[in-house]
Structure formats: C-alpha cells, structure tokens
Amino acid sequence: MRATARQPAGRRLAIVEEQAEARLATGDRLLIGELADPVARHPLRERLPSVQLRALYLAGRQSEAPASYEELRHQPTARGSAAEERERQARCPPQTS
Secondary structure, eight states: OHHHHHHHHHHHHHHHHHHHHHHHHTTOTTHHHHHHHHHHHOTTOSHHHHHHHHHHHHTTOTTHHHHHHHHHHHHHHHHOOHHHHHHHHHHSOOOOO
C-alpha cells in the first residue's frame, strides 16, 4: 500500500517538473521564485534544480546560479529525510553471507 501511495506523489512531482520546463521555455520569470520550495523539499530530484539554474541564468541572474548550484550539491546528504533513507535501504537491502 505504501508504494501505491507514493506513486501519485511521484507523478504529481513529475508533472511539476514538466510544467516548470515548459514555463521556462516560454520565458516565464516568475518560475524562479516558485521553484525554491519544491527544490528544497526534493533535493534528490535533478530536473527541478536544473530548471532553477537555467531560469536564473536566462533571467540575467548568472551570479546567483553558482551559489545555488553549490548549495544543491551539498543538500542531499545533509537534508536526506528518514523516509528517503528507508527507501534507499529498501531498494538496496544489506547482503548476507
């Protein structure tokens, strides 16, 4: 049941990623502010930070992009939740001899 409950959330997040990429393609500058929360909540996702960095660059905020990238590089291990750790352990159970 847990896997079933996670699937809709994963699909919703994939839709958010697709919409962010589409909005970036149209030049939507409001996107930058709206991405901060989803990027912080899902540090292991790659598409959202990628869109965020490209949006900063295209908005002429190139000086902010490297700092944002550095912050993202260090987030996954520092911000990994207990649920994410359980997911990793479930995918890669310890090997027994």
